[in-house]
Amino acid sequence: MTQLSIRRGVTTAMIYLIAIGFGLFSLTRLNIDLYPKLEFPMLAIITQYTGVGPNDLETVITRPIEEVCASVENVKTVSSTTQQGLSLIMIEFSWGTDMNQAEIDVRNNLEYIRDYLPQDASDPMVFAFDVSSQPILYLTLSSPDLSQAELRYIGEHDLEPRLERIPGVASASTMGGMKREIKVFADPMRMRAHNISLQQITGAxxxxxxxIPSGMVDNDRLEFSVNTAGQFTSVEQIASTSVATYNGAVIRVSDVARVEDGFTEQRQRVWNNNKPAVMVILQRQSDANSVTVCREVAKRMPAIEKELPSGVKVETMMDLSKFITQSMSNLTSTAWQAVLLTFLVLLFFLRNIRSALIVAVSIPVSVVTTFAVMDQAGLTLNIISMAGLALSIGMLVDTSIVVLESIFRHHDDKKEKLREAANNGTQEVGMAVTASTLTTLVVFIPVLFVPGMAGMLFRDMVITICFSLTISLVVSLTLIPLLASRILRIQKNLNPNGMAMRANRVISEWLDRLHTAYARALTGAMNHKKSVLAATFFAFILAVVWMFTAGGDFIPKTDNGFLAVSVDRSPGTSLEAMDKSMQELSQILKEKIPEADNIYANFGQGEGIMALFSSQNSAEGDVTIRLKERKDRKRSVFEIQDDLREELNSLPDMEVKFADRGEQLFSGADIIVKIFGHDLQKSEALANELEAKLEKITGIVSITSSIRKATPELRIDLDRQRIADLGLSAAQIGQVVSTSILGSTVTQFRDGGDEYDIKLQLDKKFRTSKEDLENILIMTPTGSQIPLRAISTIAYTKAPRAILREDQERIVTLGIDISGRDLRRVTADVKKAMKEVSLPRDFRTEIGGTAEDQQESFMYLGLALMVAILLTYMVMASQFESLVDPFTILFTVPLSMIGVAFGLMVTGTDMSVMALVGVVMLVGIVVNNGIVLVDKINQLRQEGLGLEAAIQEAGRVRMRPVLMTAMTTILGMFPLAIGSGESGETWAPMGRAVMGGMTVATVLTLVVVPIIYYYMEFIGSRANRFRKAREQRRLEKGIVHAEE
Known part of the structure; x- marks a missing residue:
């Protein structure tokens, strides 16, 4: 391959130009997104039954749905949250499940029980989890002149259709404001006087x-369709509708009720910068480019605003594309910085700009060509895949460095012509660089099979690195020798007083001194082998101890420019009271956070799919603060949280905590303690006891109990014997009570092409107290009416705000958020506290949340590390045709662990999933230097040098390429390790782990690996002598026996 590429130079150049052209074309086709295409093996089922409490909802909706869903194939866990008016069931499947088939199976099972669910409940809605379906743009509508109802109408009828016509927009949905509704407020006093029931009004x-279509009329010439137009055309017609006839008089709706053209009862409100607003949420199509869609919306918005009524202002509350763009720009800048540092390293060691450019050309060629492969593989440009490219920058030149250094030696030392040197030099190291690349590639294979969040997140990064490294190997074996044979020239006849020559002399002198110092160090190490090994082993033990005892986190949180605050007031708090509290909190946040650009508040019941992410209680709400860009503020999101936490915790009658806007990707709170048991009173007592212990643990900043606050409830206990005697049923009574208090939609009113609900319920003044409830009239089959109190007992009680279940068992949870201390240590303290609580029979506790994700990811990545080491050994064994040499080289892995521990400890970085992935990467990187060194020792020994002489000479010859490849990798990681800019905190642990491990491993590889090689050869030679002596003795014994 090398010889052909040199001989057919033009053909080779054309092939690479074609590859680069495809890469640049593919770059324009790649979608830009924040995360890869993440397919969670989860489904959500939402069922709304407005006005029904958690206890009843659990019985009539949640449990039946749980039972039929649990039988679906590959279901791992079924969990549910049942709260006022809402049942939310989450089904988690095993990784690898075909989610399309799973969704079909779930829908089929739901059909079996659909007829058994309450008629007034909504049909269960099934949603598949897709990160791409998350909202990408939040817009707010406000106007000083228009009402909330008018703004809502504009949002639904004017703005939504225009936005949905923009290419890439899947849907636009409006939240907040009020909808028009025709209210029929019944008066129980007048109903009783006319002996009219709610059912009669509904029927009328x-x-x-x-x-009603009434057929056709034919007059021999024309044919006419006949339609009986009986639909309401005005509110007055509704009021004049006849309900019944009493003593010859017609009783109309207006005689027993008040008809009003009004609005739905507001259950959700939106505030933008302390002003009422309506919000419109945009979701993109699954194959659309988030950045392109948001830019197109922004481009068209001025024209759209002109078409809206005068005074309506549309503002962008949150634009996900900005964070994506900033994160991508930061990673692109990181990659360019890595390229520059790598080039400077090459220039420093090679001292020849042509040589440095030849090696550096492998970076753009490999990266650009990788775009074409990414496009064909269906990947996107996201922070994960871009991080993979940034991580690989320093490694892309490793094989090219070794090849070019070999070409140099053949040209300088063996005086070969450039073309001959290019071919022979590449052939000499071809197998070594192929094996070193394979060792780097195989370590990523186990990561692809890691299940869960970690494996899903790192898939794009791993694939991108593997693509680029494979291409760089081909480049080093074809393009590099071609360029070397054509344009490489050794610098001669330079001006001895020129700047280039002076710099050359300084670098040469420095490298000569480094060679001399290394030779002395290697000689000293070889003379004190046991001491060096003992010291190294001791350092390794300390590193391992530190890793197992140091702090540990899952995935470092990143400053995305948004601050999310959740608010919780006492159950039963009205929407009006909550409105006032949210305004006060928004004002405090505005004063305390000068970095705020926008403050948005949302509270009340979420609508549709937003019920997944919103509360269903008027006493709960969220505030989202959009901060100024990172460069325009001094404090990070986390510093602002720490500065405000104590003050917000002291607010009266309000529980305020910070939330992570990205936590829906993971498992909610940092740590979740689950208490399993059916008796909620006992579970609450256990939760309170445990909470008191948890509050004493350092690092815990907030604890949220799922059962701490109960909702006030009026409970109706029916006298079943009495209602049976009257010929009534519980369903009939429940329907009357529901219509009286909650109201029921009896029909629709059409106006100008729009359709509005006509809702029947008791007038507000007749449904405000327990006495009003007792006075609700129930009509018996005989036509008489009796009050509800005559057939039931009504009492004040309390019900849980929400009932949580997991695998068809009730649970109570304690959600724990931490700050200022690592997750691993806090989790360990939480587990100790859990053991101190005595559990009744049939009760148990478990740990969940991010802590559970961390433990699972650490376990699987630990297994991936062991498999990576095994695969690396196999590749090296195949290269060396030896079982001993690969074992010798693998000692570079524990050497790197010393550096990982040192690097993380010095920078104050906790061990996290990111750092652990860096450790897995190191397995394939650090062995490359060992391969190059051991391969040279073997070559020199085959040429006749003695063991120690070969070790010394190999160290001298390979020191420069080892340092060059190490420095390019280390400095290539440096911009990433700094962790600056958007999403920089996420990747910093990985960069620091690789930098620390590579730095220490490089130094120790040049000293410790020769010693280990020496001992392996010494043990092997002694074993050979022992084996030969044993065979000789057997031979002699055989001769003696033959003579006898």
Whole structure:
């Protein structure tokens, strides 16, 4: 391959130009997104039953759905949250499950029980989790002149259709404001006087609002369709609808009720910068480019605003594309910095700009060509894949450095012509660089099979690194020798007083001194082998101890420019009271956070899919603060949280905590303690006891109990014997009570092409107290009416705000958020506290949340590390055709662990999933220097040099390429290890782990590996002598026996 590429130079150049062209074309086709295409093996089922409490909802909706879903194939866990008016069931499947088939199976099972669910409940809605379906743009509508109802109408009828016509927009949905609704407020006093029931009013309105097709009329010339137009055309017609006839008089709706053209009862409110607003949320199509879609919306928005009523202002509350763009720009800048540092390292060691450019050309060629492979593989440009490219920058030149250094030696030392040197030099190290690249590639194979969040996140990064490294290997074996044979020239006849020559002399002198110092160090180490090995072993033990005892986190949180605050008031707090509290909190946040650009508040019941992410209680809400860009503020998101936490915790009648906007990707709180048991009172007592112990643990800043606050409830206990005697049923009574208090939609009113609900319920003044509830009239089959108190007992009680279940068992959770201390240590303290609590029979506790994700990811990545070491050994054994040499080289891995521990400890970085992935990467990187060194020792020994002489000479010859490849990798990681800019905190642990491990491993490889090689050869030679002596003795014994 090398010889052909040199001989057919033009052909080789054309092939690479074509590859680069495809790469640049593919770059324009790649979608830009924040995360890769993450397919969570989860489904959500949402069922709304407005006005029904958690206890009843659990019985009639949640449990039946759980039972049929648990039988679906590959279900791992079924968990649910049942709260006022809402049942949310989450089904987690095993990784690798076909989610399309799983969704079909779930829908089929739901069909079996659909007829058994309450008729007034919504149909269960099934949603598949898809990160790409998350909202990418939040817009707010406000106007000083228009009402909330008018703004809502503009959002739904004017803005939504225009936005949905923009290419790439999947849907636009409006939240907040009020909807028009025709209210029929019944008066129980007048109903009793006319002996009219709610069921009669419902039937009358439904019968009077019909359009009935009545056939065709043919007059021999024309044919006419006949339609009986019986639909309401005005609110007055609704009021004049006949309900019944009493003593010859017609009783109309207006005689027993008040009809009002009003609005739905507001259950959700939106505030933008302390002003009422309506929010419009945009979701993109799954194959659309988030950045392109948001830019297109911004481009068209001025024209759209002009078409809206005067005074309506549309503002961008949150634009996900900005964080994506900033993160990508930061990673691109990191990559360019890595390229520059790598080039400077090459220039420093090679002292020849042509040589440095020849090696450096492998970076753009490999990266650009990788874009074409990414496009064909269906990958996107996201922070994960871009981080893979940034990580690989320093490694892309490793094989090219070794090849070019070999070409140099053949040209300088063996006086070969450039073309001959290019071919022979590449052939000499071809197998070594191929094996070294394979060792780097195989370590990533186990990461691809890591299940869970870690494996899913790192898939794009691993694939990108593997693509680019494979291409760089081909480049080093074809393009590098071609360029070397054509344009490489050794610098001669330079001006001895020129700047270039002076710099050359300084670098040469420095490298000569480094060679001399290394030779002395290696000689000293060889003379004190046991001491060096003992010291190294001791350092390794200390590193391992530190790793197992140091702090540990899952994935470092990043400053995304948004601050999220969740608010919780006492159950039963009205929407009006919550409104006032949210305004006060927003004002405090505005004063305390000068970095705030926008403050948005949302509270009340979420609508549709947003019910997944919103509360269903008027006493709960969220505040989102959009901060100024990172460069325009001094404090990070985390510093602002720490500065405000104590003050917000002291607010009266309000529980305020900070939330992570990205936590829906993971498992919510940092640590979740789950208490399993059916008796909620006992579970609450256990939770309170445990919470008191947890509050004493350092690092815990907030604890949220799922059962701490109960919701006030009026409970109706029916006298079943009495209602049976009257010929009534519990369902009939429940329907009357529901219509009286909650109201029911009896029919629709059409106006100008739009359709509005007609809702029947008791007038507000007749449904405000327990006495009003007792006075609700129930009509018996005989036509008489009796009050509800005559057939039931009504009492004040308390119900849990939400009932949580997991695998069809009730649970109570304690959500724990931490700050100022690592997750691993806090989790260990939490487990100790859990053991101190005595559990009743049939009760148990478990740990969940991010802590569970961390433990699972650490376990699988630990297994991946062991498999990576095994695969690396196998590749090296195949290269060397030896079982001993690969074992010798593998000692570079524990040497790197010393550096990892040192690097993380010096920078104050906790061991995290990112750092652990860096450790896995190191397995394939650090052995490359060992391969180059051991391969040279073997070559020199085959040429006749003695063991120690070969070791000394190999160290001298390979020191420069070892240092060059190490320095390019180390400095290539440096911009990433700094962790500056958007999403920089995420990747810093990985960069620091690789930098620390590579630095220490490089130094120790040049000293310790020769000693280990020496001992391996010494043990091997002694074993050979022993084996030969044993065979000789056997031979002699055989001769003696033959003579006898």
């Amino acid at each position: 309105l439904q019968a009077a609002n019909l359009q």
